[in-house]
Amino acid sequence: MTDGGLPVIARFEVRHRNYLAPDGSINRPLPAFASDANLITALYRAMLLLRNFDRKAVALQRTGRLGTYAVSLGQEAVSVGIASAMRAEDVLLPSYRDNGALIWRGVKLEEILLFWGGDERGNQFSGPVEDFPFCVPVGSQAPHAAGVAYAFKLRKQPRVAVCMFGDGATSKGDVYEAMNFAGVHKLPVVFVATNNQWAISVPLRLQTGCETLAQKAIAAGFIGEQVDGSDVVAMRAAAEDAIAAAREGQGPRFIEAVTYRLGDHTTSDDALRYRSADEVQARWKEEPIARLRNYLVSQKMWSKAEEERLAAECHERVEAAVERYLATEPRRPEAMFDHLYAELPETYAAQRRQLAGEGDA
Amino acid sequence: MPEMTLVEAVNLALARAMEDDPDVVVLGEDVGINGGVFRATVGLQTRFGPERVLDTPLAELLISGLCVGMAAQGVKPVGEIQFMGFLYPCIDQLVNHASRFRNRTQGRLTCPMVLRTPHGAGIRAPEHHSESTEAMLAHIPGLRVVIPSSPERAYGLLLAAIRDPDPVVFLEPTRIYRAAKGEVEDNGEALPLDVAFVLREGRDVTLISWGAMLKETMAAADALAADGIAAEVIDLATLKPYDEATVLGSVAKTGRCVIVHEATRTGGFGGEIAALIAERALTSLLAPVARVTGYDTIVPMARLEQHMMPSVDRIVTAARKACQFS
Secondary structure: OEOOEEEOOOOOOOOOOOHHHHHHHOOOOOOOHOOOOHHHHHHHHHHHHHHHHHHHHHHHHHHOOOOOOOOOOOOHHHHHHHHOOOOOEEEEEEOOOOOHHHHHOOOOOOHHHHHHHOHHHHHHHHOOOOOOEEOOOOOOOHHHHHHHHHHHHHHOOOOEEEEEEOOHHOOOHHHHHHHHHHHHHHEEEEEEEEEEOEEEEEHHHHHHHHHOOOOOOHHHOEEEEEEEOHHHHHHHHHHHHHHHHOOOOOOEEEEEEOOOOOOOOOOOOOHOOOOOHHHHHHHHHHHHHHHHHHHHHHOOOOOHHHHHHHHHHHHHHHHHHHHHHOOOOOOHHHHOOOOOOOOOOHHHHHHHHHHOOOOOO | OOOOEEHHHHHHHHHHHHHOOOOOEEEOOOOOOOOOOOOOOOHHHHOOOOOOEOOOOOOHHHHHHHHHHHHHOEEEEEEEEEEEEEEEEEHHHHHHHHHHHHHHHHOOOOOOEEEEEEEEEOOOOOOOOOEEEEHHOOOOOEEEEOOOOOOOHHHHHHHHHHOOOOOEEEEEHHHHOOOOOOOOOOOOOOOOOOOOOOEEOOEEEEEEEEEHHHHHHHHHHHHHHOOHHHEEEEEEEEOOOHHHHHHHHHHHHHEEEEEEEEOOOOOHHHHHHHHHHHHOOOOHOOOOOOEEEOOOOOOOOOOOOOHOOOOOHHHHHHHHHHHOOO
């Protein structure tokens, strides 16, 4: 093979995965799990719960009962699809917008509210005790994921680290450094970039000159796949494949979940400043929840009665969590010293006593 | 007991820690077959294998971030950064993750990692190889910053750092890596962290320093002794959190204090100690607290660097002035 007279020594390709069209019809034969009505309706339930939770969280923020909050509106299929393919013993390293994955893994709704409500106890996770807390500095959790995966490999544990970040994070050296190392050592880690088209106000075309984010894996020596991130069946299938390959020792994988952030970046943001209402309106036609519902209804796996029952369940579950959140006793101010070090050094113990009103440091 | 250099003591401590605890992993650039640019990790890969003595890609942020991830899984990583001037990409991980991991998860996840790096000037190295920005690290809540000044303390404090349940930055005084020699017994015994060492007792003036500058500080104490001035010399050893009690106790005794550090003056750690003494020991003072420090310049390259670093003369002059203050 030659190209311009010079030999071509490598060629690469990036595949795109999609099963459900925006109207819920099927593009190609579905993976086996899609015929499991329990599982596929569980994915639907999780996405709807997340949307309800988001709506309530925004209402709490608007009424001064929650701090800044990052909604998942429009990209529910990504975190639910990914988390549903993980085993309990795997470790999730989420960004701040991956509530859906945390909830699926067993983090309580009131814990998530506590975190966004300004209380470190929200990161205590009574559920998956080894999962990482939300990561706010963009992409800085990717090296952690490589470290976690290295620990799994060192101890010969068949576990996988799953690291989630946004499209903006792929511009950071952190993510490349982590992927590069994971590629060198064939670590059991799956990197998931939620490409929701916007890093606050910066659109993808200003984020990267690449045609896909998935191809960034090529430079690190492993497979990157582009997936329709509004198709939860595709997300779950891609995650299953990638996690299984990582668990079997085939090394890391990269998933670019192409989706769209229908909401603002956070409750502190106003997306109308940088993108048109028409653009957003057009994207509503592709959103993941209606898409899966259309499919389920067409397959007679879902009914109006079930939808109503689920709406009531979600409402009840969210309201109960909000009640528990609002009823959580505040901590004493000196609690800020409680987990500073394993054992508080005397010099800071004096400051703690001062804060507690027990003396003047 | 065998006599060895400070860098050999570092190597001995790493080997002992790896021998005692299969969870200890050493990682960094060139730490494997090359044994580190200063040979601090020499022989370890042969002995413990490439999985536990890991040559990483050339990426400092990665090294510190890997340490956080490994530590959260209970592995005890000891990362090496080749020179302190290359530590800065790690600051994001140290400030935003390592130091606050325990706190932000309320103890659910912890970060028992050590990041080692050579510290300080005086080795005629290229630009960016002579940094002493320990005050920047000592400002970070939740971190420990440790700096030994002898082979014995390098061995004992490094063992302590590796066994500590929280993240430690371990600064190794490059200038005395080989110049400092001493007897070290490989008994696996750690020295206490957060504790200052009184290297020499005296009643007239307190000299406080850390790392390589203790060489000049001890020489200054000798010169002062010839003048009949008995200087007490304190090796602070742990800068974060530091041993306030030993500092205050000594100043209460001598009434005079000279702080010596190689780092630039403004915002240097000497200012913190001076402020502590002003707040808590003012009535003991017989003279103003003095600082003998590097000048507020970028560390000059080889031809001028010795002029930036405190000399024995500058320390002696400051101590004499303190003693003559009425």
